[in-house]
Amino acid sequence: MVKKGKVKKEERKPIIEVRKIKKTYLLGETKVHALRGVSLNVYPGELIIILGPSGSGKSTLLHQMGALDIPTEGKVLVDGLDITQMDSWNLSMLRRKKMGFIFQSFNLIPTLDAVENVHIPLLPTNVSEVAAHRRAMHLLKEVGIEDRAHHKPNQLSGGERQRVSIARALINDPEIIFADEPTGNLDSKTGEKVLEIIRKLNEEEGKTFVIVTHDASLVEFADRVFIIRDGLIEEENLGGKNGHAYKSESVELNKRKRKK
């Protein structure tokens, strides 16, 4: 059995505080209780992994933390500000200034080439197009695909597309990056390369990451791992980064436990 991990750096101010959030939505006529009272804190520079099987509510939790959605109950504080009290404009600004997103299916704009996709978040801002372009090129170089800058998404491989979307998530120099199954659509080798980029960004540039996945192999990069099931956090563990060596047995274990 895995022991409950002890959270380090408690004295630091959390960048995100999730307080007893519940999320209920209607699917047709049935009420779905996606989150049933979740609390957690994310501290600057951490790499957090939220692990859970599909339907566990992990993506919903990420959406609430990333100000993409508002919980039915409870609060989400970002830098101490309650996002449940913000209007749509302020939420957009919050996402623009503090957050980056990486999606499982990349979600690139098909008509734009790689570099344009990277700087699209800056388009409505007063950052000049030249500066935005320069920064986007720099980021593409950082994720290792600057030679693919002028290719459209359909001319890129899955791994390249995900790297474009990582670069896009970085364009605003966000404090925190949310990733929903970042390796979900990639083969294991490409997935490893993408994870390596994420690891470097976290360790060398101090970016905070919240990663949602059902792939337990990712926990070796994590500071802390939350295991979520049926809309509740079942366990909080230290990740592999803190010398905690455990692989996928945790999730498997829980599955077995439930079946009994």
Add this chain to the structure above:
Amino acid sequence: MLKVAFLNLWRRKTRTFLALLGLVIGVAALIALVSLVDGVNQEAMSAFSNMQGIMVFQKGQTYMGPLSSKIPITFKEKIESVTGVRKAIPEIRITIGKVEGNTQLLTGGAVVGYGVDLADLGEGSASVILEKIITGRTLRPGDEGVVMISKSMADDFKKNVGSQIELNNDKYKVVGIFEPVSNIFGNMVVMNMDDAREIGNFPSNKASTFFVIPADLAQASKIAKLINFKYPDDLDARSSQDAIEQVGSLIENLRNFAFLVSLIAAVVSAIGVLNTLLMSVLERFKEIGVLKAVGWTNDNVIRMILLESLLLGFFGGLGGVLLGFLASEFLSSALALTSIITPLLVMEAMIFSISISLISGLYPAFLASKMEPIDALRAE
């Protein structure tokens, strides 16, 4: 942002093209119709402004024009006795149904025969023609059996100075060819009054109209009223100023009508634009959601969609002006009318197209702004 909007439209080229086509046709209809009305207006104005005087018609025959008006010749003295009238010149207008044995309508419309008292030619309403002689000479007092013809007739029947031309059943000699004052009177023959009576089988004791020259041109309107007051049952006098005003208001109505017709075309094209943008927005709900996830505000999304509709409006307007220009050229040559495309009209057409398109873009833009990032991501 402009590039993104442009590329968005470029995605579905056929659909965008069809929406544009709707706009292009609407704008082209506007340009073609209004340019023709403007052309007719200018023609009419120049025709009337060249005739500084009062035209007297038979009462009740004003609207059918001079061709149906008949006034006993004895009115010449009666009109000349009205205060302020210097001279009343009788004139005869006839339609010539057969030219060179040909009864078909010519490119410039029906042939109008213009019979004038040659002694008064320099002062009558036909006097403007005298300055427009291209070849040959003008008619002189005492001329008989000779005519001046307009250029379009000379071209149609390949006539030259010295040629014979058969009008109804008699042959006449062409002595001069003139440029018509306006295309409204494109096919015109000017001749001695008696010759006109013979060709048109016109009663010898009558005239079609009187052209009245006032002693003081500035008093024309007043004198026309005086004539009408004196002979209310027989005559209807109009100064050229009155005619300009009357025709002007008629043409203003025509112009508004042309706009109205184009407005119907506009509604149709607006539906096309609305449909295109609506489909495009609905298709892109995921992309729009992602844009909002990466920090675009509702306003940014609205701006992008409106930019797309603006582009449609701009290019639709541009295409419409081009097509309208061609249509207008074609119609004006087919109908032998002048058309004028003024910069004002081009501007009106562009504003027309862009505003239709922008208005059609409002709902799709609003819809797009209401798309939540979460709905896009949940669809994963």
